[in-house]
Amino acid sequence: MFPLRRSNRYRATISLSTRLPNPSAVKSSSNRCVTFDLWETLIFDEPHNDEVRGRKRYEGLQNVLADLGIKLALEDLKRGYDESALRLQAVWNRNEEVPIIEQIRLIVELAAGRAIPLDPSWNQPLEQAYVDPILTIPPKLNAVGPVILQAVRKRGYKVGLISNTGRSPGSALRQLLDTYGILRYFDATVFSNEVMRRKPNRVIFDCAAQMLGADNEAVVHVGDNPEADFWGARNAGMQAILLDQTPPSSSQWPPHSLFALSRANMRANMSNIDPHLRIEALTETLDVVDTLFARAT
Numbered sequence: 001m002f003p004l005r006r007s008n009r010y011r012a013t014i015s016l017s018t019r020l021p022n023p024s025a026v027k028s029s030s031n032r033c034v035t036f037d038l039w040e041t042l043i044f045d046e047p048h049n050d051e052v053r054g055r056k057r058y059e060g061l062q063n064v065l066a067d068l069g070i071k072l073a074l075e076d077l078k079r080g081y082d083e084s085a086l087r088l089q090a091v092w093n094r095n096e097e098v099p100i101i102e103q104i105r106l107i108v109e110l111a112a113g114r115a116i117p118l119d120p121s122w123n124q125p126l127e128q129a130y131v132d133p134i135l136t137i138p139p140k141l142n143a144v145g146p147v148i149l150q151a152v153r154k155r156g157y158k159v160g161l162i163s164n165t166g167r168s169p170g171s172a173l174r175q176l177l178d179t180y181g182i183l184r185y186f187d188a189t190v191f192s193n194e195v196m197r198r199k200p201n202r203v204i205f206d207c208a209a210q211m212l213g214a215d216n217e218a219v220v221h222v223g224d225n226p227e228a229d230f231w232g233a234r235n236a237g238m239q240a241i242l243l244d245q246t247p248p249s250s251s252q253w254p255p256h257s258l259f260a261l262s263r264a265n266m267r268a269n270m271s272n273i274d275p276h277l278r279i280e281a282l283t284e285t286l287d288v289v290d291t292l293f294a295r296a297t
Contacts, residue, residue, distance in 0.1 A: 031214045033187075034152050034289055035233075037199075037223030038163035038173065041243055041282070042182070045139040053133040054081060057167065060129030061104065068122055072111050080111030092164075095201040097193050100127050100169050134168040134176060141180045148282050149185035155286065161189040162208045162221065164198045164228065188212045199225070200232025209238070217296070220289050222282075230273060239292050241285065244278040 036042055058077040065072055084107045091098050098106075101118075104126050109115050118126070152159055163173065170191025177183040188211035190204055197203040209216045216237035223229025224243040233240040279288060 031158065031212070031218060032156075032293055033158040033160055033209075033212045033214045033219045034285075035160035035162050035208055035212075035219055035221045035238075036149075037221075037225065037229050037243075038161060039139075040224045040245075041222065041229075042142050042145045042161075043139045043176075043180075044142065049137050049139065053137045056133040056137065057081065057130050058107070060132070061107065061126065064122070064125045064129045065108070067125075068119075070108075070116060072108070076111040077107065080107040080109070083110045088166075092198055095198045097165075097196045097198060099193065100130060100167075103167060104130055131168060131172045134172050135179070138176055138179070141182070142282060144282050146180075146182050146185070148285055149182055151286055152289070153185060155290070157289070158187045158212050158214065159185055160208050160212050160219075161186050162199065162204055162223075163189075163191050165191050165193045169193045199223075199228035200235065202232075202236040205233055205236035205238060209236075220292055222279075222285055222289075226273065230277075239296075240277065241288050241292075242273055242278045243280075243282065245280055 039045070055078075058081045059074065062072060062074055062077050084103065087106060087110075088098055088103065101123050105118055108118065149159060161177075163170070165173065168176075170189070170193055173191060174183060174189060177186075177189075183189070188208055190208045190211060192198040192204055195204050195207050199205070205216065205219075205221070209219055212219065217239070219233075219238040220241060221229060221233035221238050222241045222243060223233075224245060226242060230240045230242045276291075277288070279285060
């Protein structure tokens with residue numbers, strides 16, 4: 001397994017973006033909150049866009065590396081990019097994270113067939129080439145998302161976002177949410193690359209509760225993944241709602257895509273999830289949230 005090293009830029013992202021409070025500053029559990037998953041809950045991706053975005057990534061890496069005196073064939077970088085998905089998924093299956101610069105280092109190593117030293121001064125242009133495609137070829141916003149987020153806030157609940165990341169870090173995803181006009185609805189946003197733990201690991205849920213100033217039992221989490229969202233939140237002491245919509249078929253995606261790999265590794269059994277805690281559309285969120293909080297009083 002490749003080593004995980006954190007770049008200076010990555011450390012800055014943690015200190016500037018997460019702003020995790022001291023646990024002693026957490027407010028009482030009467031502060032009720034609703035947190036949302038991002039991918040396949042508030043935004044949706046498509047196989048074609050994912051493929052185009054991937055091509056932009058390894059083409060961009062090729063151009064930056066060429067400017068730095070490292071010549072790699074495009075087909076080799078494509079192969080390295082595709083092969084990296086399996087390596088990354090193996091780490092993510094442990095609910096751990098891989099910093100962006102380490103993802104790039106892995107792709108270059110697989111493309112070249114050997115380790116190539118990457119000077120830290122190259123991090124910024126390499127990361128920009130790798131990350132920017134999520135902004136130029138964005139996924140689609142769930143059309144009802146802004147309406148639901150507004151309604152939840154009007155009900156007096158704080159709103160949070162708890163999201164795993166893939167090849168796009170939290171800093172870029174916040175820019176994306178701002179472009180959609182929905183970043184302003186969130187009181188806290190937590191991304192796995194910033195806390196180095198992925199859902200369903202409890203750490204990321206605890207961080208969200210702390211940022212929202214609430215005890216875990218005062219939070220209802222909404223997401224589409226039974227294991228990462230529903231059972232992850234429940235095991236962290238939160239309440240949970242499963243967005244049980246018809247998922248996109250992983251067969252439509254290239255087998256090396258992160259979407260297909262993540263769906264293939266979905267392990268949780270849905271049969272033991274209470275039907276009353278399942279919704280088929282995001283528009284049903286508020287009624288179930290209100291019911292859950294009413295039961296808790």
